[in-house]
Amino acid sequence: xxxxxxxxxxxxxxxxxxxxxxxxxxxxxxxxxxxxxxxxxxxxxxxxxxxxxxxxxxxxxxxxxxxxxxxxxxxxxxxxxxxxxxxxxxxxxxxxxxxxxxxxxxxxxxxxxxxxxxxxxxxxxxxxxxxxxxxxxxxxxxxxxxxxxxxxxxxxxxxxxxxxxxxxxxxxxxxxxxxxxxxxxxxxxxxxxxxxxxxxxxxxxxxxxxxxxxxxxxxxxxxxxxxxxxxxxxxxxxxxxxxxxxxxxxxxxxxxxxxxxxxxxxxxxxxxxxxxxxxxxxxxxxxxxxxxxxxxxxxxxxxxxxxxxxxxxxxxxx
Amino acid sequence: xxxxxxxxxxxxxxxxxxxxxxxxxxxxxxxxxxxxxxxxxxxxxxxxxxxxxxxxxxxxxxxxxxxxxxxxxxxxxxxxxxxxxxxxxxxxxxxxxxxxxxxxxxxxxxxxxxxxxxxxxxxxxxxxxxxxxxxxxxxxxxxxxxxxxxxxxxxxxxxxxxxxxxxxxxxxxxxxxxxxxxxxxxxxxxxxxxxxxxxxxxxxxxxxxxxxxxxxxxxxxxxxxxxxxxxxxxxxxxxxxxxxxxxxxxxxxxxxxxxxxxxxxx
Amino acid sequence: xxxxxxxxxxxxxxxxxxxxxxxxxxxxxxxxxxxxxxxxxxxxxxxxxxxxxxxxxxxxxxxxxxxxxxxxxxxxxxxxxxxxxxxxxxxxxxxxxxxxxxxxxxxxxxxxxxxxxxxxxxxxxxxxxxxxxxxxxxxxxxxxxxxxxxxxxxxxxxxxxxxxxxxxxxxxxxxxxxxxxxxxxxxxxxxxxxxxxxxxxxxxxxxxxxxxxxxxx
Numbered sequence: 001x002x003x004x005x006x007x008x009x010x011x012x013x014x015x016x017x018x019x020x021x022x023x024x025x026x027x028x029x030x031x032x033x034x035x036x037x038x039x040x041x042x043x044x045x046x047x048x049x050x051x052x053x054x055x056x057x058x059x060x061x062x063x064x065x066x067x068x069x070x071x072x073x074x075x076x077x078x079x080x081x082x083x084x085x086x087x088x089x090x091x092x093x094x095x096x097x098x099x100x101x102x103x104x105x106x107x108x109x110x111x112x113x114x115x116x117x118x119x120x121x122x123x124x125x126x127x128x129x130x131x132x133x134x135x136x137x138x139x140x141x142x143x144x145x146x147x148x149x150x151x152x153x154x155x156x157x158x159x160x161x162x163x164x165x166x167x168x169x170x171x172x173x174x175x176x177x178x179x180x181x182x183x184x185x186x187x188x189x190x191x192x193x194x195x196x197x198x199x200x201x202x203x204x205x206x207x208x209x210x211x212x213x214x215x216x217x218x219x220x221x222x223x224x225x226x227x228x229x230x231x232x233x234x235x236x237x238x239x240x241x242x243x244x245x246x247x248x249x250x251x252x253x254x255x256x257x258x259x260x261x262x263x264x265x266x267x268x269x270x271x272x273x274x275x276x277x278x279x280x281x282x283x284x285x286x287x288x289x290x291x292x293x294x295x296x297x298x299x300x301x302x303x304x305x306x307x308x309x310x311x312x313x314x315x316x317x318x
Numbered sequence: 319x320x321x322x323x324x325x326x327x328x329x330x331x332x333x334x335x336x337x338x339x340x341x342x343x344x345x346x347x348x349x350x351x352x353x354x355x356x357x358x359x360x361x362x363x364x365x366x367x368x369x370x371x372x373x374x375x376x377x378x379x380x381x382x383x384x385x386x387x388x389x390x391x392x393x394x395x396x397x398x399x400x401x402x403x404x405x406x407x408x409x410x411x412x413x414x415x416x417x418x419x420x421x422x423x424x425x426x427x428x429x430x431x432x433x434x435x436x437x438x439x440x441x442x443x444x445x446x447x448x449x450x451x452x453x454x455x456x457x458x459x460x461x462x463x464x465x466x467x468x469x470x471x472x473x474x475x476x477x478x479x480x481x482x483x484x485x486x487x488x489x490x491x492x493x494x495x496x497x498x499x500x501x502x503x504x505x506x507x508x509x510x511x512x513x514x515x516x517x518x519x520x521x522x523x524x525x526x527x528x529x530x531x532x533x534x535x536x537x538x539x540x541x542x543x544x545x546x547x548x549x550x551x552x553x554x555x556x557x558x559x560x561x562x563x564x565x566x567x568x569x570x571x572x573x574x575x576x577x578x579x580x581x582x583x584x
Numbered sequence: 585x586x587x588x589x590x591x592x593x594x595x596x597x598x599x600x601x602x603x604x605x606x607x608x609x610x611x612x613x614x615x616x617x618x619x620x621x622x623x624x625x626x627x628x629x630x631x632x633x634x635x636x637x638x639x640x641x642x643x644x645x646x647x648x649x650x651x652x653x654x655x656x657x658x659x660x661x662x663x664x665x666x667x668x669x670x671x672x673x674x675x676x677x678x679x680x681x682x683x684x685x686x687x688x689x690x691x692x693x694x695x696x697x698x699x700x701x702x703x704x705x706x707x708x709x710x711x712x713x714x715x716x717x718x719x720x721x722x723x724x725x726x727x728x729x730x731x732x733x734x735x736x737x738x739x740x741x742x743x744x745x746x747x748x749x750x751x752x753x754x755x756x757x758x759x760x761x762x763x764x765x766x767x768x769x770x771x772x773x774x775x776x777x778x779x780x781x782x783x784x785x786x787x788x789x790x791x792x793x794x795x796x797x798x799x800x801x
Contacts, residue, residue: 137569140568141562148516149554167541258424258517259517274517285432296425468670469669475634476683477687
């Protein structure tokens with residue numbers, strides 16, 4: 001129980017650190033935070049008095065600690081502010097994009113886990129056979145490739161050289177379901193391919209770890225059929241840490257999916273972020289950053305808690 | 319395997335060398351001209367020679383990646399070495415390392431590159447700042463495993479300082495491990511630099527492979543004609559070969575194949 | 585010249601490893617520390633050498649407290665397993681010269697290398713091994729090399745951890761002979777640990793019995 005709260009506390013600390021980093025970066029960055037509001041000549045036209053009134057309106061004339069506590073209170077109410085470009089609350093702007101990103105991750109994650117996991121299991125059970133070493137080498141190389149490179153190569157191959165799928169995944173209102181699904185094939189496969197290597201290595205590694213343990217040899221020595229050994233004993237021992245690591249990978253994948261989206265112009269969080277950056281829409285940038293960070297930290301926390309829950313050894317190993 | 323790795327490294331390395339020699343690409347050629355005489359690999363949408371961009375881009379990408387990798391490894395060695403050698407520092411430094419490691423690096427990289435001036439020097443610093451924890455994490459247990467080694471104890475009984483022991487007795491024994499870590503860090507640096515440039519977050523006047531990809535993808539015509547053949551493929555393949563070369567040389571190290579010893583990297 | 589150890593205690597968590605251990609060792613004397621493994625012999629040596637910090641107790645030389653920083657000049661350590669006591673990446677000469685660098689020894693009229701050759705001759709360590717790596721040299725030779733290193737710094741006392749634990753009885757005997765020779769010729773004080781009571785009685789001027797961290801008899 002103590003460990004549970006210690007972990008939760010650690011992540012709250014991390015979140016706080018991220019928030020303050022975000023807050024202070026914005027305010028300590030060269031130039032006034034207001035300079036993002038008006039890039040045009042209006043900027044020059046703004047009188048000293050007006051600028052000060054504007055600063056007072058946004059509370060920017062207050063001492064930094066006070067500003068920070070205001071900022072913190074605002075966030076704790078779930079208020080991410082107002083997007084300047086879309087002229088809507090940030091949360092409202094972000095929601096549909098976040099949904100699409102989650103859809104992309106969800107669709108890619110399942111096949112990656114199933115195929116990668118099955119191959120990993122097969123690999124572990126055929127440890128050190130020649131074909132297994134080749135498979136392993138291929139997978140190590142695959143997972144060493146950055147996601148945007150996989151996406152670009154996939155795009156060139158399946159949308160340009162063999163134009164089977166659309167190269168661009170923009171979604172327009174009025175598109176039918178099949179059209180939308182077709183546009184999702186490439187980003188989803190790129191994402192799945194990138195994750196495939198990770199899951200393969202993960203499952204293979206933890207299976208090999210379990211296979212080396214004594215109780216497996218014992219189960220085999222008892223004369224249990226191989227299928228029972230695999231399903232009942234190995235799987236049961238390997239599964240808990242696997243679940244935890246999977247949660248971790250899901251957290252990390254928020255980073256990778258960012259690039260895949262921008263290769264295919266998929267309308268997820270990444271393209272929204274790039275729009276926000278191009279329009280110097282600071283509240284929106286901040287909102288997306290905090291959301292992504294929150295998601296990653298949440299998955300990390302989940303992973304840590306799962307590891308602690310299922311694997312008491314980690315408490316000593318740490 | 320090593321021979322294949324060397325062959326892969328040949329292209330990015332020769333590009334790196336040419337990057338020192340060739341002049342910076344300028345927009346003086348007809349746009350989108352195909353590979354051929356005059357422009358070995360053709361020109362991009364504004365008429366810059368692709369080959370010279372590839373060379374000077376290699377200088378940036380590999381340079382930033384290598385500098386960040388070296389810096390991150392060094393810092394990781396310091397932190398991991400101190401944590402592994404002095405039991406009193408171990409818990410604190412390990413916690414700190416794990417904390418930074420849990421911190422999602424990609425969103426932070428994006429955010430930092432928004433607020434800092436997007437020049438290569440800042441990129442090196444920021445990438446190194448996020449790269450060191452994985453090195454520290456690898457080095458710490460290795461160092462603490464040698465802490466009780468006989469020759470370390472002897473040196474200690476002769477009043478040797480901790481730094482002397484770490485640098486003369488412990489780290490030299492970990493050379494293979496440190497080399498592997500260095501390659502990993504360089505790979506991370508190169509990939510991250512390219513990623514940031516691909517999102518358009520680096521200085522558009524500093525050529526890099528990522529920037530070339532960014533500019534090609536931004537142009538609406540790229541995939542409508544054969545243009546992608548010489549605007550997209552060369553930088554993508556250059557990076558792919560560089561990553562392959564590093565990964566293949568890492569592949570020979572069995573330890574690298576065990577995912578439990580590694581933390582996922584993006 | 586005499587080293588006095590008084591009331592030395594050390595605990596790990598709840599367990600008392602050394603409990604108020606007191607004894608003294610004079611120049612030219614041989615002291616055997618007898619006890620089964622786990623009795624605290626190694627911890628005692630480590631405390632004396634400053635590798636482990638004792639919880640309480642004093643170590644003094646001729647009645648004066650011997651500070652950690654000065655201790656290294658007077659006490660030298662002969663480790664139990666010579667094969668792991670040399671940096672595997674160094675040739676032996678480099679390891680043997682280390683005391684001169686670390687203790688900033690001044691060798692009057694001699695280069696460190698010359699002095700090393702003298703010492704090597706006296707313990708029968710052939711100089712042709714100097715340019716070898718530890719793994720290229722036999723265990724017996726390494727034992728001698730360790731001895732060369734230990735007395736290179738001209739210590740007054742030698743602390744040897746199980747010097748006769750080698751499998752080969754002839755080797756063990758020759759090491760013991762060497763150590764006793766050093767005591768006689770150089771007036772060294774020798775403290776060695778062993779679990780062999782017969783040997784202890786045979787060669788030591790005095791035998792300390794260590795059991796569960798306490799001295800008896």
